[in-house]
Amino acid sequence: MMEKIKGKKILILGGGFGGVQAAINARNELDSSHSVSIIDRSRMSYLCGMNPMLIIGKRQISKTGRSLGRLANRGINFIESEINSIDLTKKHVNTSQGDFLFDYLVIALGAEYDIHAVPGSQNAYSFWDFQSARKLRRRLSRFKKGKIILAAAKPPYKCPPAPLETAMLINSWAREKNIRQNVDIHIYIPEPKPLGVAGQEASQQITSDLERRGITLHTSAGITKISDNGKKGFFQDGSSSFAEVIAVIPVHKLPVAVQQSGISGNKPWVPVNKKTLETTVENIFAIGDVNVIPTGDFAIPKAGVFASDQGTTVGKIIAGRINNSQTPTYNGYGKCFLAYSMGTAAMVGGSFLEDSGPKTSLSSPSVSSMRIKETFELNWRNFKI
Ligand SMILES: Cc1cc2nc3c(=O)[nH]c(=O)nc-3n(C[C@H](O)[C@H](O)[C@H](O)COP(=O)(O)OP(=O)(O)OC[C@H]3O[C@@H](n4cnc5c(N)ncnc54)[C@H](O)[C@@H]3O)c2cc1C
Numbered sequence: 001m002m003e004k005i006k007g008k009k010i011l012i013l014g015g016g017f018g019g020v021q022a023a024i025n026a027r028n029e030l031d032s033s034h035s036v037s038i039i040d041r042s043r044m045s046y047l048c049g050m051n052p053m054l055i056i057g058k059r060q061i062s063k064t065g066r067s068l069g070r071l072a073n074r075g076i077n078f079i080e081s082e083i084n085s086i087d088l089t090k091k092h093v094n095t096s097q098g099d100f101l102f103d104y105l106v107i108a109l110g111a112e113y114d115i116h117a118v119p120g121s122q123n124a125y126s127f128w129d130f131q132s133a134r135k136l137r138r139r140l141s142r143f144k145k146g147k148i149i150l151a152a153a154k155p156p157y158k159c160p161p162a163p164l165e166t167a168m169l170i171n172s173w174a175r176e177k178n179i180r181q182n183v184d185i186h187i188y189i190p191e192p193k194p195l196g197v198a199g200q201e202a203s204q205q206i207t208s209d210l211e212r213r214g215i216t217l218h219t220s221a222g223i224t225k226i227s228d229n230g231k232k233g234f235f236q237d238g239s240s241s242f243a244e245v246i247a248v249i250p251v252h253k254l255p256v257a258v259q260q261s262g263i264s265g266n267k268p269w270v271p272v273n274k275k276t277l278e279t280t281v282e283n284i285f286a287i288g289d290v291n292v293i294p295t296g297d298f299a300i301p302k303a304g305v306f307a308s309d310q311g312t313t314v315g316k317i318i319a320g321r322i323n324n325s326q327t328p329t330y331n332g333y334g335k336c337f338l339a340y341s342m343g344t345a346a347m348v349g350g351s352f353l354e355d356s357g358p359k360t361s362l363s364s365p366s367v368s369s370m371r372i373k374e375t376f377e378l379n380w381r382n383f384k385i
Pocket residue numbers: 013014015016017018019039040041042045047048049050051052081082083084108109110111127128129158159162255257287288289290302303304305306307336337
């Protein structure tokens with residue numbers, strides 16, 4: 001009698017953009033003898049990319065999330081559990097629901113926020129996660145006049161266009177409400193120029209687009225401290241400013257379980273092979289915000305489009321290795337939306353791993369790109385992205 005071949009265990013840590021696509025793509029190409037599981041602390045996942053629209057009341061709260069439980073329909077086990085530690089040698093992950101063994105591991109735990117890195121942050125607003133965005137939405141719904149500051153502390157942070165996009169949306173929203181003349185919008189970023197990763201031209205273009213809309217951009221001026229009442233910000237260029245609303249983009253860091261596993265080799269983010277997204281340990285991959293992939297003077301941005309694509313690639317690589325079939329290589333391509341108003345968006349990004357260096361651009365804003373953004377959001381809710 002032939003012995004039954006024991007299936008492989010594919011374990012995916014994190015059910016965000018990257019983890020979900022890794023699971024779906026591995027599952028699609030593997031037979032049912034192999035198990036594909038996702039562990040996440042939260043059953044509900046929210047699309048951060050909707051937060052800039054959410055805070056100005058242009059997205060419905062009930063339509064910003066997706067339940068990871070729905071993945072069961074696709075043959076993927078979802079385990080709602082806190083991940084405590086990852087043992088690279090014994091190949092198991094310890095969680096609040098016990099230990100899970102793996103043959104293939106995908107680390108897709110994203111970036112954690114270090115709220116204490118900017119003292120006083122807890123007194124200010126944010127829109128970098130769903131709960132803080134809801135709080136800011138309530139505040140803006142009764143906002144009539146005054147200064148609004150959007151301030152990032154330190155790179156890298158998720159979606160570098162997001163603070164710029166949010167300022168443009170606040171401009172558009174204030175115009176619609178007929179209060180624009182009473183609203184003073186400022187962005188503070190730590191980088192010497194905006195969208196540096198997208199190249200010189202994109203940087204110049206967005207700078208003049210902001211200026212034309214009366215939005216003041218302060219560069220090399222990351223936020224360093226916030227007063228007890230949350231209304232005075234202090235910046236790395238030595239300046240300080242009062243505002244009715246200060247919204248902070250927190251400092252990002254490696255999730256503790258990943259850092260303690262040793263997989264990053266004490267680097268700030270997990271280094272990977274840029275073609276396979278494999279870490280220094282065979283069959284352990286790191287995708288999305290948790291990794292670092294150098295490109296020119298920068299790294300591939302921390303954005304959902306890249307995380308999703310990396311998930312697709314790694315899901316197929318794992319399936320290919322198990323099935324002994326061809327495996328794809330990661331190509332570093334991705335474009336993000338940058339809403340210019342409630343009805344128009346531009347596309348920014350490009351091909352980041354070209355041999356000759358990154359090939360990137362920022363398109364002109366258009367209604368059609370906003371339509372594509374809306375479809376993207378719908379596709380995300382339906383697990384297509
Ligand atoms: C305001 C804002 C706007 C954005 N706009 C865009 C945009 O327009 N386009 C775009 O492409 N990207 C955008 N992004 C960036 C995008 O959201 C992230 O880059 C993307 O979510 C990263 O995907 P990921 O899979 O790497 O991690 P995540 O999506 O962050 O998923 C990580 C998962 O791991 C889980 N997790 C973490 N630690 C643990 C633990 N210890 N135990 C259990 N579970 C754990 C989390 O619950 C989470 O579900 C935006 C981000 C923000 C904040």
